[in-house]
Ligand SMILES: CC(C)[C@H](C(=O)O)[C@@H](O)C(=O)O
């Protein structure tokens with residue numbers, strides 16, 4: 027098969043981790059007789075520096091023309107303390123999500139047996155955790171009307187959802203649940219918010235189309251607790267944009283393997299794969315960043331975007347092997363163990379595929 | 380001294396835990412020569428059953444006339460799966476907060492050395508944790524305009540904040556930080572929300588009035604992570620209503636002592652003290668609920684509402700003693716240890732004051 031992949035390395039350690047994912051993807055493609063055509067494009071702070079906007083039109087066209095997008099990370103400390111700067115990298119991210127119609131962010135949290143002791147949680151709490159959040163990504167308070175009134179003394183943000191937006195996200199949730207343990211949790215704040223009540227009634231109405239799926243409804247505050255107490259009691263969770271932002275980040279640290287968690291954003295025009303970690307600016311250029319989350323994001327891309335399960339499994343298998351054999355960057359290396367460089371981990375993966 | 384306290388026992392285990400807090404408060408009052416006049420009033424599901432509304436006018440008048448309010452818990456399972464029922468207990472809670480002007484919810488999370496192993500977190504992660512959230516409680520998306528459009532197909536909620544609302548909450552945060560380690564964290568989502576940008580600029584402008592306080596600004600998703608990773612790195616945190624709802628609940632489980640955490644809501648007309656746990660309907664009437672969070676809420680009331688520090692310390696000391704000696708309800712009793720009844724714990728506290 028032949029694929030066109032848009033390559034958005036982004037800022038900070040983005041280019042370094044993307045580089046390793048490209049190496050591994052190319053090696054897999056060679057092994058299985060595929061051909062990948064990579065098209066790099068700018069996004070984030072580097073795009074602002076180069077062309078003045080964080081998600082240039084040219085980048086958008088490259089993404090639209092691609093079979094999938096592989097994304098690194100964006101963000102630069104020079105924007106961190108000035109969230110009201112007129113142009114910021116995050117705007118690029120939001121614009122990209124909206125223009126590409128990436129309405130479902132797929133965020134798994136699972137554990138690696140060899141890393142379980144890195145978790146801040148006790149072993150018996152985290153063992154067996156394997157959950158997936160589907161976060162709505164192009165609606166809600168992120169994209170509603172916002173602004174100031176009363177000479178700037180009053181600020182407002184509007185959270186809006188339509189039934190159709192909820193349905194298309196929930197549909198993915200039900201379908202995903204059907205491929206797993208058939209348990210779906212709808213996370214909302216229906217005791218307070220009207221948008222949450224729309225979410226809940228919409229999901230309730232869909233239950234009869236999926237009679238095998240057991241649906242539970244939980245308030246966002248209760249989920250924030252149970253994620254820490256009994257993360258392994260969850261399977262598939264669906265939720266709106268802002269709740270998803272908070273809860274998926276909370277979920278990402280409980281496994282102790284944040285540096286390894288991949289993610290996908292799927293939607294109308296294409297799909298995008300990225301590690302969940304940030305641009306880690308302090309590590310930029312040091313060749314120390316952990317590339318495994320990006321490599322595992324490439325695996326998700328092979329499986330979900332191209333339907334190539336065997337290729338994906340081969341990538342996951344070699345990642346597991348590297349973990350077992352301690353071929354890892356400094357964030358995962360034991361106290362007295364050798365820490366490998368970002369590129370050394372990538373080389374090892376390629377050599378051991 | 381003489382105090383009038385409004386007593387809102389509420390639903391579920393509310394009346395049982397309130398009962399013990401009253402016993403302990405009366406005993407303390409006697410010991411220190413104070414006189415307490417308790418005025419019971421209805422709120423929650425029991426108020427709906429009795430008079431059709433969850434926060435009757437009569438209850439409001441009793442609260443307004445009181446020096447402080449001691450509150451149990453509200454909520455009943457018959458409302459749980461129907462968040463769009465026309466009358467619900469939570470509405471009473473929100474109305475009460477609004478009408479009493481309880482704009483600051485004070486939620487400490489701390490650890491008890493004897494209970495630290497109950498935490499889902501590893502000991503080294505949780506040890507030393509002693510943080511306080513100030514959650515804004517009468518503004519934001521809870522109280523903004525909400526409704527439906529397009530024949531019910533679109534729902535919206537509006538989050539609104541004024542500079543004055545942020546200032547009065549932040550002022551309490553700065554003042555509290557001054558009495559502690561002089562560290563204040565402002566939690567927002569200023570990279571996306573206009574209300575968060577107002578929060579941030581308002582707090583930034585107040586920094587110069589408190590030159591000794593070190594202020595940090597963190598995004599809500601980052602805080603959701605760090606609370607699990609390094610809870611003891613926080614001291615005082617201020618945040619808006621919805622973020623506070625999620626984060627304070629997340630924080631409450633990390634200590635492993637959720638059943639012991641008190642809280643206060645302070646504001647314009649009076650102040651209210653309540654345990655952070657819920658109405659625990661399954662345990663209603665069984666005399667097994669842990670009364671200590673309510674007893675510790677009464678201690679907060681003595682200290683903060685009445686300025687009686689010695690009395691508060693005496694309550695805290697006897698609570699600590701009960702924990703050390705294992706005079707605890709079943710939620711805290713060790714596997715082979717005796718579990719005391721709710722009322723037995725209260726009796727023991729009174730006898731050992
Ligand atoms: C950078 C920010 C706008 C973004 C979000 O809130 O969606 C990030 O936190 C994420 O989760 O991808």
Ligand SMILES: CC(C)[C@H](C(=O)O)[C@@H](O)C(=O)O
Pocket residue numbers: 217218247469472624
């Ligand atoms: C019951 C509900 C409306 C309430 C809230 O969200 O404020 C509760 O979760 C709380 O935190 O006191």
